[in-house]
Amino acid sequence: MHILVTNDDGVSAPGLLALVQQMRRLGEVSVLAPDRNWSASGHVKTLHRPMRVTEAQLDDGTSVLASDGAPSDCVALALLGLLPDPVDLVVSGINPNANLGHDVTYSGTVTAAMEAVICGVPGIAVSVDAPEYHQEQLDYSIASRVVHRIVSTCLREGFPKDILLNVNIPYLPQDQLTDIRITRLGLRVYRDKLVRREDPRGRPYYWIGGDAPTGVPENGTDFGALAQGAVSITPLHLDLTSYDKLETLIDWQWVSEDGESPQEG
Ligand code: MN
Numbered sequence: 001m002h003i004l005v006t007n008d009d010g011v012s013a014p015g016l017l018a019l020v021q022q023m024r025r026l027g028e029v030s031v032l033a034p035d036r037n038w039s040a041s042g043h044v045k046t047l048h049r050p051m052r053v054t055e056a057q058l059d060d061g062t063s064v065l066a067s068d069g070a071p072s073d074c075v076a077l078a079l080l081g082l083l084p085d086p087v088d089l090v091v092s093g094i095n096p097n098a099n100l101g102h103d104v105t106y107s108g109t110v111t112a113a114m115e116a117v118i119c120g121v122p123g124i125a126v127s128v129d130a131p132e133y134h135q136e137q138l139d140y141s142i143a144s145r146v147v148h149r150i151v152s153t154c155l156r157e158g159f160p161k162d163i164l165l166n167v168n169i170p171y172l173p174q175d176q177l178t179d180i181r182i183t184r185l186g187l188r189v190y191r192d193k194l195v196r197r198e199d200p201r202g203r204p205y206y207w208i209g210g211d212a213p214t215g216v217p218e219n220g221t222d223f224g225a226l227a228q229g230a231v232s233i234t235p236l237h238l239d240l241t242s243y244d245k246l247e248t249l250i251d252w253q254w255v256s257e258d259g260e261s262p263q264e265g
Contacts (some may be wrong), residue, residue: 002030003023003029003087005152006031007069008038015095015096016031017059019093019144021144022059023142026155030078030173035068036071039095043072043111044072045073045076053067054069054190072112089151092113093147096127101221102188102190104185110166112125124150124167128169130188146177147169149180152169167234168220177229181233182234182236183232184222194209199223
């Protein structure tokens with residue numbers, strides 16, 4: 001078993017080290033992670049500049065690889081041949097904040113696992129639900145043991161190649177974690193506000209501020225699981241087709257009755 005570990009917080013993030021240490025119990029681990037923080041960078045494919053890969057060291061002395069590409073670039077580089085041995089599984093994280101609902105489209109953590117799926121390798125994205133804008137160092141020991149449990153289960157059961165698992169773990173003491181639940185994506189409620197200020201030269205600049213997002217803790221969703229102290233596992237595929245709207249749109253009259261061709265406005 002050869003596991004590629006990456007993240008979106010950068011190679012020196014403590015969540016990555018905790019994940020690497022647990023994954024080593026399951027097989028050979030390679031690390032290729034961004035050399036800086038790419039949180040909320042979305043799904044990136046760097047095509048218009050070269051990328052560099054350098055050696056780095058984790059806090060426990062492990063030699064790893066870092067790149068100036070995005071998290072998804074790191075996965076692509078590794079799986080396209082930068083690593084000599086074939087990779088069986090990509091695990092991304094551990095991100096310090098939850099990636100729930102629409103977050104999955106912004107998240108570098110999740111899009112790294114999406115890139116794995118595109119390359120034909122199963123992916124797992126892992127985040128803990130620590131408070132937004134926390135200052136103190138987080139303890140990843142409980143979450144990383146939960147990931148070990150989840151990956152062991154996947155290896156035993158056999159992992160379909162065409163999906164990724166989006167895992168979110170409550171930031172709670174072990175005895176307060178209630179359950180592991182299979183969920184669907186819930187509804188994120190963003191509370192972004194546009195902040196307009198002036199730079200020292202008097203020109204306006206813009207910053208997306210506002211309060212931390214919330215979500216609807218509906219039963220069966222990722223938000224619902226976390227609200228009840230449970231680990232959430234959401235299986236995701238990359239087919240964003242809205243199947244329930246297909247029928248409606250097929251019934252629309254796309255060509256006018258007087259025979260106007262689709263090219264005419
Ligand atoms: Mn992050």
